[in-house]
Amino acid sequence: MTTATHHPSAKKPPLSTRAMRRVLRGLPPKRHDIAYEPGLAVPAADGSTLLTDHYFPLADGDFPTLLVRSPYGRGFPWAPMYGVLFAEQGFHVVLQSCRGTGGSGGAFDLWRHEAADGRATVDWLREQPWFTGALGTIGASYLGYVQWALALEPPPELRAMVVHVGLHDMHRYFYPAGALALENTLTSTMGLTSQHRGTRNLLRGSLRLQRHLPKIQRNLPLGEAYVPGLGGRVPFLEDALAHPDPEDAHWQGVDMGVAAERQTVPTCLVTGWHDVGLDQTLQQYGRLRRAGCDAALLVGPWTHHSALQEGWPEVFAESLAWLRAHLCDDPSGLRRTRARVHVGGRQAWQDLPDWPPATTGRHWYLDGDGTLRTRIPENTSAAGSFRYDPADPTPSVGGPLLSGKAGYQDNTALEARDDVLTFTTAPLTEPVDVLGPVRVELRVTTDTGHADVFARLCDVDDRGRSTNVCDGLRRLRPVAATDTTEAAPAAVTVAMSSTAHRFPAGHRIRLQVSGGAHPRFARHTGTGEPPATATRLLPSEVALHHPSRLVLPVAEEEPAGTGPAH
Structure with missing residues (x-):
């Protein structure tokens, strides 16, 4: 009672x-x-x-x-x-x-x-x-x-x-795709070390991190650069930076x-x-x-x-x-x-009735002219290439962040960069409903072996505005040397998370491919050095080859059991 x-x-x-x-x-x-x-x-x-x-x-x-x-x-x-x-x-x-x-x-x-x-x-x-x-x-x-x-x-x-x-x-959480989730890690560490001391301490910690974040993003090594932004060293963060391998006993x-x-x-x-x-x-x-x-x-x-x-x-x-x-x-x-x-x-x-629902995997192939096609391109040239420079890393825009810039964002300025490839369908003649996990299957070569591949699905409306839907990153590692003079493209699948999204008729489906999303993910320095101690920056050339394709889980029938927007 x-x-x-x-x-x-x-x-x-x-x-x-x-x-x-x-x-x-x-x-x-x-x-x-x-x-x-x-x-x-x-x-x-x-x-x-x-x-x-x-x-x-x-x-x-x-x-x-x-x-x-x-x-x-x-x-x-x-x-x-x-x-x-x-x-x-x-x-x-x-x-x-x-x-x-x-x-x-x-x-x-x-x-x-x-x-x-x-x-x-x-x-x-x-x-x-x-x-x-x-x-x-x-x-x-x-x-x-x-x-x-x-x-x-x-x-x-x-x-x-x-x-x-x-x-x-x-x-x-720290390494969602093999790369350090830099911005989210810093933000959550700030919260863990300050919020339990009260709202005033949380506000002070947040302002300090915002003030120092541009320097943390620019400076190396990360194991030293983060310290002013958090007001001192944080033992559990030091441990996470020092042990990037999930198999580590830590x-x-x-x-x-x-x-x-x-x-x-x-x-x-x-x-x-x-x-x-x-x-x-x-x-x-x-x-x-x-x-x-x-x-x-x-x-x-x-x-x-x-x-x-x-x-x-x-x-x-x-x-x-x-x-x-x-x-x-x-x-x-x-x-x-x-x-x-x-x-x-x-x-x-x-x-x-369950998640993910029953869908059909539909394929769109990346073509060298920047289009997504439902058929494998006939030409054999590269589907596209870009140079990733960690001294000027490809920025992150929207997506799953802890900051106020999270979620759906206009990607137009991002897609204008030389280090971001885009592949886009013609305007859709009927809606396409995507329900479930999204992935892109790429054939990739790099000149150094060290690179990240960031892939993002976007919805381009009838005015040309490109909005992010879901995305994912894959860290590439050097393969063992062979007797061949030119390395064959590596088959790389990038899991792009899951979504429930309708691309309306008249809109276009777009795929972005780039070398990172900084500071959401710590930039790949290009050297393979540990993230806490890396100090050198080495650019990399990344090329995509045919056949590379976007795979979307598409509902073949009009969705049932829907409710009004909230």
């Missing part, structure tokens, strides 16, 4: 924490007034103190519990998003600072303590008189990572998980994704088409489905941050329905299909 008298230290949440309801529209009305107990001391696995805030309804009755563990502090935005809003809907919400952050004891060590500390927190929950044994977890980004850590050995009370724009593999135990391969806890996954965690989320959804686990997927037109901002009413409704179904035995709010995705170009939601 939960009443105010059972919580003698309870108080009303601060006004700033309760203000989110007044700002956001589209949220359901609250069911309960709430209170909270701040600064509870929960023993970690080694006895360190994990500071914890407990939000709860001011009402008689038994309510399930949601566990939220964060390295970013227990204030904004987690307190209003999770603590207040879900307590108002009839949940105990336990919001905890990970060790070494937000006043908790011990030292923060990226990923290494999350599984043990999560289990220790559940041990503490079992001793609380208000805990009913019905437990769910919820959280975004690294708050999703700690959920997968707990799910490695799920406690018997765990009945539901909701992972928002989450991660499960930290190495793949990364042993970092990948929590294996939890999904044997998962039985019903799990709801939320991501966006320009979320930095999109590929990891879709991988986990596939693992859950293959394991036979009850799973749901929501993919919106969002970035990592906008999913929790303008996308929050949709995300909150999805999350609340999932938690009520599995913790409160109330499935009335669940949708009837496993997957719901927002289709770009149509600006509409589409309900699907």
